[in-house]
Amino acid sequence: MQRTQFGTMACSIARTLDVIGEPWSPLILRNVYVGMTRFEQIQQDLGISRKVLAERLKGLVGNGILERREYSERPPRHEYVLTAKGTELCDLLLVMVRWGDRWTAGEAGPPVLYRHHACGEISHVEPHCSVCGAPMHATDLDLLPGPGQAA
Amino acid sequence: MQRTQFGTMACSIARTLDVIGEPWSPLILRNVYVGMTRFEQIQQDLGISRKVLAERLKGLVGNGILERREYSERPPRHEYVLTAKGTELCDLLLVMVRWGDRWTAGEAGPPVLYRHHACGEISHVEPHCSVCGAPMHATDLDLLPGPGQAA
């Protein structure tokens, strides 16, 4: 948890950060996304403190990103799975991957490749305009006040 | 700065987090993106501690996201502007905005609207496949080991 709460700001970036902005949260999400759904697995893979992992998982469940599901009743065992809200958040991870691959991967190249089901090719994510379908980057936009703007 | 350093992990998400994962960094980037480029402006707008702002700006400049530019010699005054690397990172902000608008804006609607230069319409960003151009989400992908994978 940040010292300053971002959730109350009239800014969708701040509110998104309120959900996954805490240290480790994006990496936890990533691990669940790739199928590493159990406490012990995640803890060992990331090398995160057990305390912090427990806090983050509780937070992500509370925010509706993950769901705590019992996969064995006896003995009681739980795993964490993505909700619809959480799955959509994974698109954000893909954009982070794209930027990281481009600017930080260096000589060695990207550590993971992504194959698109639809076309079967190794590709990466590219932002497009939801209206006209053309590529859309941060420099191609005008910002206008919206209905939810603070008074 | 996180206690655990993410930069050395063989994961583009972790490496991206190493650059903008610290608390406040994405919001600082956002402010520079919308044209709020000066220390005093950013500090007052965000309500961030001056100490932390100075640290973050130093970090973002060090990572090649921002450039510290003198806009007046006498008196010496500086502003922070986006580099190419930083501008591309803003695409990440747009995806955060999109998710935040969808899942956290509530009744009031999005606080800011984005108009695409190319088509002139209010739109939002949507991830597409760089190869086939079709919409691409986290669930449409297979993950394969890449060349930069850890040994």
Add this chain to the structure above:
DNA sequence: ACACAAGGGTTCCCTCAGGGAACTGAGTGC
């Protein structure tokens, strides 16, 4: 029957990063 292991946490203490306010220092305007 008993020891031990594994999953999934919780509790403890310690350190260090964030918050807040005060201070600095160059330069300008009056």
Add this chain to the structure above:
DNA sequence: GCACTCAGTTCCCTGAGGGAACCCTTGTGT
């Protein structure tokens, strides 16, 4: 000379992250 602005820096205090140990329930080997 005095106030004011920008852009930081320094100070102390609190609270979050790291690490290790501990806990509880159930399963398993002997």
